[in-house]
Amino acid sequence: xxxxxxxxxxxxxxxxxxxxxxxxxxxxxxxxxxxxxxxxxxxxxxxxxxxxxxxxxxxxxxxxxxxxxxxxxxxxxxxxxxxxxxxxxxxxxxxxxxxxxxxxxxxxxxxxxxxxxxxxxxxxxxxxxxxxxxxxxxxxxxxxxxxxxxxxxxxxxxxxxxxxxxxxxxxxxxxxxxxxxxxxxxxxxxxxxxxxxxxxxxxxxxxxxxxxxxxxxxxxxxxxxxxxxxxxxxxxxxxxxxxxxxxxxxxxxxxxxxxxxxxxxxxxxxxxxxxxxxxxxxxxxxxxxxxxxxxxxxxxxxxxxxxxxxxxxxxxxxxxxxxxxxxxxxxxxxxxxxxxxxxxxxxxxxxxxxxxxxxxxxxxxxxxxxxxxxxxxxxxxxxxxxxxxxxxxxxxxxxxxxxxx
Numbered sequence: 001x002x003x004x005x006x007x008x009x010x011x012x013x014x015x016x017x018x019x020x021x022x023x024x025x026x027x028x029x030x031x032x033x034x035x036x037x038x039x040x041x042x043x044x045x046x047x048x049x050x051x052x053x054x055x056x057x058x059x060x061x062x063x064x065x066x067x068x069x070x071x072x073x074x075x076x077x078x079x080x081x082x083x084x085x086x087x088x089x090x091x092x093x094x095x096x097x098x099x100x101x102x103x104x105x106x107x108x109x110x111x112x113x114x115x116x117x118x119x120x121x122x123x124x125x126x127x128x129x130x131x132x133x134x135x136x137x138x139x140x141x142x143x144x145x146x147x148x149x150x151x152x153x154x155x156x157x158x159x160x161x162x163x164x165x166x167x168x169x170x171x172x173x174x175x176x177x178x179x180x181x182x183x184x185x186x187x188x189x190x191x192x193x194x195x196x197x198x199x200x201x202x203x204x205x206x207x208x209x210x211x212x213x214x215x216x217x218x219x220x221x222x223x224x225x226x227x228x229x230x231x232x233x234x235x236x237x238x239x240x241x242x243x244x245x246x247x248x249x250x251x252x253x254x255x256x257x258x259x260x261x262x263x264x265x266x267x268x269x270x271x272x273x274x275x276x277x278x279x280x281x282x283x284x285x286x287x288x289x290x291x292x293x294x295x296x297x298x299x300x301x302x303x304x305x306x307x308x309x310x311x312x313x314x315x316x317x318x319x320x321x322x323x324x325x326x327x328x329x330x331x332x333x334x335x336x337x338x339x340x341x342x343x344x345x346x347x348x349x350x351x352x353x354x355x356x357x358x359x360x361x362x363x364x365x366x367x368x369x370x371x372x373x374x375x376x377x378x379x380x381x382x383x384x385x386x387x388x389x390x391x392x393x394x395x396x397x398x399x400x401x402x403x404x405x
Contacts (some may be wrong), residue, residue, distance in 0.1 A: 145310050326378035
């Protein structure tokens with residue numbers, strides 16, 4: 001099949017979504033498909049090495065045709081600029097597709113957010129191309145929950161766009177049963193095309209091997225109990241909660257909170273940590289996808305945090321990455337998140353709601369007290385993702401949806 005993946009995130013940008021998409025592209029290539037990727041120009045969440053790389057609009061990368069599109073800034077900008085840029089994005093994408101890809105496609109798989117990218121799939125479907133919509137964040141509901149979107153006219157417009165995207169797809173996937181129930185409750189007419197497709201993880205990339213980077217030595221953490229948050233540092237993560245805990249846990253001198261990433265909230269958190277003298281908090285820039293398994297291996301606990309203002313059952317992708325790396329999880333999530341059930345079922349750590357500071361502190365103290373059991377908890381998590389979230393099985397399900405069988 002000739003397949004097109006449409007996504008805002010793709011390497012060298014470092015995000016859980018970009019890892020997900022390149023793993024999908026590589027697995028589909030290995031299954032004998034002709035894979036094309038239509039994505040944004042790399043300018044956000046880059047490690048130091050990637051910032052010096054040179055790109056062309058159309059490139060072959062390891063047997064995958066990647067088309068990169070320059071669009072208006074849509075990350076690390078204000079919400080109004082971001083919204084306007086995302087509304088323009090599908091038109092830039094369609095123009096680039098016309099310029100760089102000839103011939104008929106069999107299926108377009110569109111990853112959202114941003115939701116307006118669904119328009120690319122809809123336009124292609126009008127030309128006879130099968131359209132599979134992969135929904136990660138339920139927009140606009142998540143923006144409404146976080147207070148980002150409050151204008152009734154805009155809310156109505158984006159709900160119309162959401163309904164149109166669902167109706168215009170041949171198949172719609174969400175990444176958990178809770179997400180399916182939520183979407184179906186708002187859109188009962190799409191039951192026949194709505195499927196749960198869990199996010200996959202390339203667990204093999206975390207298999208034990210000789211490390212290429214010694215993060216503990218490099219960052220002077222050799223004798224510490226390290227709790228890692230790796231990813232985008234934005235408002236929906238509510239990482240002020242972790243700083244609250246760090247302040248309360250200064251009586252545990254071995255415990256260090258390591259933030260690796262970037263985002264609109266990073267500078268505020270760094271300033272607060274300096275102002276409060278939180279010497280148990282360390283900030284570092286993104287590391288490459290290739291170095292990420294070494295980073296996870298170097299730490300003791302994987303941290304996940306989501307604002308309690310979220311009301312959708314979202315499962316942060318970093319949970320699976322930590323589990324695949326054999327690390328116990330400390331998760332502070334909105335009560336609706338299906339992440340609670342995954343962690344409990346896998347017996348790979350602990351979770352609590354993210355609007356309960358006392359519970360967050362108690363959870364972290366418990367993990368520190370039980371640190372001798374961390375390898376066993378981590379091993380259970382690694383085993384669980386291999387059974388339930390293997391890349392091979394889940395991409396097989398998506399391949400079947402792309403074929404329409």
